[in-house]
Amino acid sequence: MISRIDHIVLTVADIEQSVQFYVKVLGMEEVTFGNGRRAVKFGNQKINFQTIGQELRNHSLEGSGDLCLITNWKLEDVIAHLESNQVNLLEGPVEKSGANGMITSIYFNDLDNNLVEVSRYIDQEQSDL
Incomplete structure (x- = not known):
């Protein structure tokens, strides 16, 4: 019945700052759509951003998102890139179970x-070995 995820929505304090974070830190493409809404796009997916109360049918709060993104970079290169952008690593690399097998996260x-x-x-x- 379901074939893929098209987009997710994250509730944030400042939409433009969030767009720039995802563009700079994760290399996504910024997008503007319907009535000036903002998002970032990667592959065939996108992340839409909203502020609290912007979308009345969505009751999520800032910081309630949890997403897993797959990279084709070596994780040591991702870590170096995050460090160069002053992003603090919380955990990892650790092995986990992904949608299609084992992943290192x-x-x-x-x-x-x-x-x-x-x-x-x-x-x-x-x-890669």
């Missing part, structure tokens, strides 16, 4: 304390 918070997990599939890591 690192964790950090975005500007609003949403938990961001950046992961790489272990079989992809082994193909």
Whole structure:
């Protein structure tokens, strides 16, 4: 019935600061859509941003998001990039279970304390050897 995720929505304090964080730190593309709404896009997915009360049918609060993003970079390169952008690593690398097998993950918070997990599939890591 469901084939993929199209977009998710994160509730943030400052939409423009969040857009710039995801563009600078995670290399996503900024997007403006319907009535000036803001988002970032990567691959075939996007993350929409909203402030508290902007979308009345959504009751999430700032910092309540938890997302896992898959990278094709080596995790040591991701960690170095995060460090160069003054992003503090919370945990990792650690092995976890992803949607399609085992992954190695690192964790950090975005500007609003949403938990961001950046992961790489272990079989992809082994193909780099």
